[in-house]
Ligand SMILES: NC(=O)C1=CN([C@@H]2O[C@H](COP(=O)(O)OP(=O)(O)OC[C@H]3O[C@@H](n4cnc5c(N)ncnc54)[C@H](OP(=O)(O)O)[C@@H]3O)[C@@H](O)[C@H]2O)C=CC1
């Protein structure tokens with residue numbers, strides 16, 4: 094079987110990553126690619142690393158004939174995404190990578206994103222795209238919301254522990270480091286090489302990062318009562334990768350056994366031997382998540398360390414995994430690339 098897909102926002106980082114992954118996918122055919130400022134340009138000039146592929150030129154979204162498309166990946170900035178998806182055919186399968194459909198509660202969306210949602214009906218229809226935990230809903234879904242990349246990393250470390258009730262829910266600290274491609278390809282002053290390299294800094298500290306909305310929603314639902322974690326991201330001078338060190342109160346050996354059991358059958362989630370440390374270097378360019386557990390010298394405290402690639406498992410790889418499920422294709426198709434090392 095062959096399915097036709099469109100990528101909206103193909104001139105951005107996650108768009109390029111989707112194309113890289115789909116390049117070896119036996120059942121997907123790219124029929125349309127959109128750009129905004131770069132509309133009209135051939136992909137080879139926007140992304141020379143994709144020159145070997147026979148790809149359509151970038152066009153504006155309104156030029157795409159969606160009647161020929163089986164599934165659209167929407168890799169647009171949030172707010173733009175909801176305005177665009179609102180106008181697309183209501184029977185089109187969509188995997189959205191933006192933040193627009195992750196939060197179910199319209200009030201929570203307004204709180205974290207600063208303005209009211211403009212497509213509340215679609216927000217209610219959307220399925221949260223953390224594949225391993227929403228598989229059945231994603232398979233049956235029409236509109237799937239990709240998770241935040243930081244939010245995914247923290248959830249892989251914590252969800253099985255919250256579900257098992259083996260950590261103190263009021264003492265969870267997520268200390269996260271993220272590579273710069275997480276911020277997208279648009280030019281921003283603080284992302285200039287001269288200002289980013291050879292140093293690093295925290296950002297959105299003090300409980301204001303937007304991904305706290307996702308943590309609140311998902312962890313509170315799992316626990317059946319409000320859970321508020323402490324979360325501070327840091328911007329590091331690396332292109333790709335996220336590493337979260339999560340501090341918890343609980344027994345390290347129990348925590349390790351619980352995670353190992355929860356992910357035993359998951360193809361993309363590797364729980365390392367007790368005491369081993371994951372590294373972004375070991376998941377780079379791949380759809381894998383590595384999780385390590387280390388006991389603290391203070392009894393009853395532990396660190397769970399999770400690493401993934403923000404452009405792969407944190408966005409485009411996850412999006413492709415979800416698209417496979419929605420189209421009835423084996424979930425791992427196109428995603429078994431080994432990490433790029435060194
Ligand atoms: N980067 C990451 O690691 C992750 C990103 N995400 C989310 O995925 C989405 C895409 O991210 P990313 O690829 O990094 O972003 P980029 O900034 O790299 O790309 C954005 C894309 O959207 C297009 N675009 C921008 N404005 C408009 C508009 N008004 N109308 C139509 N198209 C527009 C751009 O086109 P052009 O350049 O031609 O103007 C470009 O193709 C975002 O919502 C982001 O938050 C989610 C998880 C991780």
Ligand SMILES: CC(=O)N[C@@H](CCC(=O)OP(=O)(O)O)C(=O)O
Pocket residue numbers: 171190191192240241242243271272273274275276303326328
């Ligand atoms: C380094 C960096 O800036 N990372 C982005 C995360 C990218 C992502 O997942 O953000 P969305 O929720 O916008 O999709 C951030 O922390 O805001």
